[in-house]
Amino acid sequence: MAVGKSIIRKEAWDKVTGRAKYTNDFKEQGMLHAALVTSPYAHARILSVNVDKAIAAPGVRAVVTGEGLPLTGEDMRDRPPIAVDKVRYYGEVVAVVVADTLAQAEQAARLVRVVYEPLPAVGSPREALKEGAPLLHEHLDRYEKNKTTHPEPGTNVAHRTKIRKGNIEQGFAESDVIVETSVSFAPSDHIAMETRCATAEIWPDGTIHISASSQSPFMIKKLLHAYFGEETGKVIVHTPLVGGAYGGKAPVQLELLAYLASKAVDGRKVSVWNSREHDMVTSPVHIGLEATVKIGATRDGIFKAMEILFLFDGGAYSDKAIDVSRAAAVDCTGPYHVENVFCDSLCVYTNRPYATPFRSFGHCEQAFAVERAIDELARTLQLDPWEVRRKNAIRPGHTTPTQVRLNQSNVGDMPACLERLRELMRWDEWQRVELDAYTVRAKGISGGWKTSTIDTDASSGVILTFNSDGSVNVISGVVEIGTGTKTVLAQIVAERLKMDVDRVHVKMDIDTQTTPEHWKTVASRGTFMAGRAALAAADDAIRQLKEIAACVLRASPDDLEVGFGRVFLRDDPAIFLPIKDIAFGYKFPNGNAIGGQVIGRGHYILRHLTPLDPETGAGKPGPEWGVCAEGVEIEFNRRDYTYRIVKAYAVIDAGKVLNPKAALGQVMGAMSMGLSFASREGFLFDKEQRVLNPQLRTYRPIRFGEHPEYIVEFVETPQIDAPYGARGIGEHGLIGMPAALANALSLAVGVPLNELPLVPELIWRKQKGDSYGPV
Template identity: 50%
Template sequence: MAKDSSKGFLGTPVPRRDARDKTTGRTRYTDDHCIPGMLYAAVVNSTSSHARISSIDTARARALPGVRGVFTGRDFPQRLGLYLGDKPALAVERVRYSGEPLAAVVADDEATARQAAALIRVTCEELPVVATLRQSLQPETVLLHPALDEYIHIPAIFPRPGTNIAHHSRIRKGDAAAVLAQAEVVVQGCFSFPPRDHLAMEPRVALARIQADGTVVIRTSTQSPYGVRGIMSRVFGIPPGKIVIEVAEVGGGFGGKAGIQLEPLAYLLSREMDGRPVRVMNSREQDMTASPGGPGLEATVKLGAREDGRLLAAEIEFLFDSGGYADYAVNVSRAAAYASTGPYAIPHVATDSYCVYTNHPFATAFRGFGHIELSFAVERALDLLAERLKMDPVELRRKNAVRQGDTTPAQDKLDANTGNLRECLDRVVRHIGWQCEVSPSPEQTLDRSGLNREMLKEHLVRARGVSCYWKAPAIPTFTDAGAMVTFNEDGSINVITGAVEMGQGIHTGLAQITAEALGMDLHMVHVVREVMTDRGPHDWTSAASRTLFMVGRAVLAAVEDAVGQIKRVASAPLRAPEEDLEVRGGRVFLRDDPSQGLPLAEVVLGYVYPNGNAIGGPVIGRGKYIARHLSHIDPETGAGRPGLEWTLGALGVEVEVDLRDGTFRVLKSVCSMDVGRVINPVIARGQVVGAMAMGIGYATRESFRFDQRERVINGTLRDYKALRFGEHPQYVVDFVETPQGDGPFGARGLGEQGIIGVPGAISSALSRAVGRQVDRLPLTPEYLWGLLKGSEADDTL
């Protein structure tokens, strides 16, 4: 894209660089790579949710021609985990969720591997299932991990041996109990929803091989190549320099590919095959139930306030459903704790957030990382408070919205980088036409009319709902990003980072940042699209809505380093001190006399004098960024600074409900968030619209359903209902720009935030439409029909 570089590229709707390849099918994903001599693995999954493995008969599978090996958990007893090492690659002695991998077959081709897997016979002794979070916490409940005290875990995670609690986070800010006892108004609500799947378009896949020198090479669909390398090194004792993780394009992640997935199994199978390449790939059904999904939640929120609506105190309990293993869910529960109040100024807070084992499919990071869960519970409680106070729900939120100088539940003071939540809320209110003053109570009749609950016909009603949200990245205190820039003969630049492209448009954004920093035409900036850990700079992971923030900072530092080198080389032939030189528009020149200068092409690989003498050499810019001023949270009080930067926003929806049967449509969804600075408005809007669409599915239909033995009964795309084309509402995105002082050109994260407020806003609108406050997800027509009839219907029909 050619453009006058003097006008800059920030805020310009530059087309995505990968758009044509992806829309024409030319993009090569992990499964599109075929290595000579590659073998194929097929996995046998448990049909029990909790059982003791009596035997695994592999004789018939081993005898099938073309089978190279059959393996069970006894062959691979190592326990893996990002934060808590509780999970083997294949189940050992015990099954903890339906879908858990039990055995793996390696064969010459995929068909033979699957045929052999079907011949394996597994005998299990069924054990009592732990079906609910409350049941899991009962003293007499069976322990899913009796050896919890033996598991290795990082210092910031606090499992409770002898219980089913994988982690417990405490927040104690002020004295919530004492203030609640004296508060003029107190409300309490209980809210819940079940586990669910990410439903990324690309199922998880890993291809491992071991080279003759012992180097382990794994090509995989992961958001976290350096994280995978680190865990593989620790668990298997392989020097990190002997592990290479390769990542090309990733077909969607949403947090589900942020941890460690199929890579260990692919490596172990390759090791058994003398290093030959082995591919392990999920089917769609395996990806939904064998690999991790999003956690479920049971929450209790108690709020105390003055009669004018000013919030005084909150007592909050979150129970996160981790399923059979901990994975990322322990940190999800931690993130929900330190952000537990949502974006509201509450002086006194007591929060207990637990990560709890059950016999459900295990959970990992999910878009929003604990904030979508906490937001639903807090926003529902705020609507209960507004109803009790007979106060406009928007005014209640505006009155209590955080601003600079307020403190988070972790007692971290919000500084000048804090966004403008009130402006976001005001914009949402304007876009959806909010004029309702009082939230309806259950006693109000269903024919109540009003601008925010409009009766269109005898059976059709429209209503609106709003919510506010915030999010800070839930990242370790040691969180880094690196970048390198090199140059080509024509003076164009190559940008090399560890950022993974998984649909968010990061490579286009980094190209714009680089072009802006150098005043260079965008077509002269080439961002390397493939990540290889043996040649790219270290990067924590592409997650937490911090990739553009942190990698962008690293790229700017690399460009600055390169500019310094360019000036150093050019100062001699230009006979001027370095501080008098400028690098812009593909040239290096005297700042006060731009006619005196050189094309970058004559400098970046070394300058050659007319007589043949040469100086300088290839310019290689190096940049880095590490999250600053982060700290652990105190295990007793939760005090600390665990969040890098806070993105604030508001969301509103309009719904139409048929009062005869509870069916409804979301007509309009509006999101306004303070993103600091918009780098690319088209990509930014696409991120937010995609998040809102995902949030509508999350709120209204997407969740696992279980039978009496806690086995998933909707683990196929036929039965697991996602939002389809034709069901989307009108989307409105309106960005507020309060620059983030330490962000690249003032930008802050926005990738996940658009989903966070959706469940709360839809719940609010539907509560207003049916005249009763809803308290659980998904918001199905069956559930609403039950509320309309005065009792909750069975929405599993």
């Protein structure tokens, strides 16, 4: 039937004809436009903001500044939506100018006069933690926060997650060798091709209409209530197709500005649309990290202890960075069995753009640190790095760092992934080979795993309605951000209703008033949660169809089957009713009617999840752990330190592949993003922590022709709770790429390469030593 086939995505033809519309494509006569005035300093006191000239400029309707606004933030309220008193990062919004046209708003934005008094800027987590470092938030103790957030007032620590499992001293005592590795990388960016956009309009009856390029339309409602006291029932959020998100559109930022701007112009519709520069710097970014990993192991390479310190560069405001730092801690060891684990994961304030989820949510970051350490351990012990990973691979019966016992369903098959990777890469044939005097080829590998760390009460709902031709509409709160999840939902519904997937239609747009909630389209949880809801909705519809048909066919509902557009008798399919004749109730020849419209309803909520214990980290953060084994083959030029990524491999336990081509696309796309991040992406900061490269000309993602050959395979170990056994796969492709690339290059060059991005200059400096000064 439909599951397991490469069904073309439902919106495919809209997307290749220019018909597909994104938030900023909806133009309206009379809509006002906003321009952001942003800070040229990373840390400064705001002495005054003078908007007189801007307000007098042609077409300007309002200028909004920060006084009197509530603080915002999902875990801890530390961020004014518009800076007031102080700016804490380069690019922070200090005023919003609203005008008739975008050009007028932009011209007037230049007339806003802000007087700053620069303050010393904090440039990295380690710097932020130094004695006497400038404090970003002097009143950390006063911020409102949720129960699972643990800031450390008087410091720059926004949150600390502690993982304590087993006995770390004993673990190191039992070790023959202890290896310590430190890694680091600066913040970078998601670079969704569609920059973020939000519009807001407040109607005379008080309803607030928001349109947003967002992964979290339902969260926008909740936050407008939490921050501004608006009734959630009066907030209606629309989200059309989203032009790439990768976690970067999970946080709520421009929506608040659009709401404030609309309020300032009597509720008229205002559009806030990011320029590329603002999208990269003003809106939240991919988190940076400084980490130290200490592994204790036996002579045979069996891990006895892991002590890990993650110092996440959360930037100026904590928002979702706290959650990212927690997610890395939850899975801190990677997909390996370690009895004794000690991990502190800190979300640290710095004067850099604030961080938010980035595809893999702390896991490619975690993997880069730990997998580099594993390679160093293997080198020290003169063992095969693949063999070390195989020996320690996580299996059912083991426990995770947060002490969840694993079983055949809730963890994928790590040994199988490693085994297949070894075969695909021809690992045993060679790992480093010199092709000529200057050219070296090398391979590197990495393991990866991930569970979701979303709210313990996150839920998802699906509604199915029928059309008079018997076809079905699927209405789900999953946002179509490019992952194809809505098409997969159609496949799931088609499979359950045993019908042609072409006759299952999906509603792409989200309207929070009519679409059932899906918590957020994040964490590779769309197919699992919305899929379960879709199955429940299909079962609900089947039950209703059978009830009506039972009456008409004078048979027990138990004797009926639904499929092929009919409800039929199981033992005599020649006796049937077409679904189209009963989907809106059944009308007897004499005009009497029974039944009424069939509306399938389904929902799913994750079960048995718990917050982490603040002292030990014990707790169940997510329903299952997907695993992967990945590798990279590079060709390095020893003369000029350039390299080419020749091949990239991933073997992922997908549980069950629901749409092969779509799944491959997800994995290869994630790999591409991981390789791009690891090989060339990262913000460059000057000493004052100003971002020097907030443009795609100076911050340069992988382009066509720079891509390697991708080799992807799936292992299928079903998660028995999930629709048809499918595990999340949207992020796993990324997890191992930075580590595998760094491992391959470290082997090729012969020095440990523990920083990202791995540009030729960095490799050159690392090999030549520090005599050439800092990068």
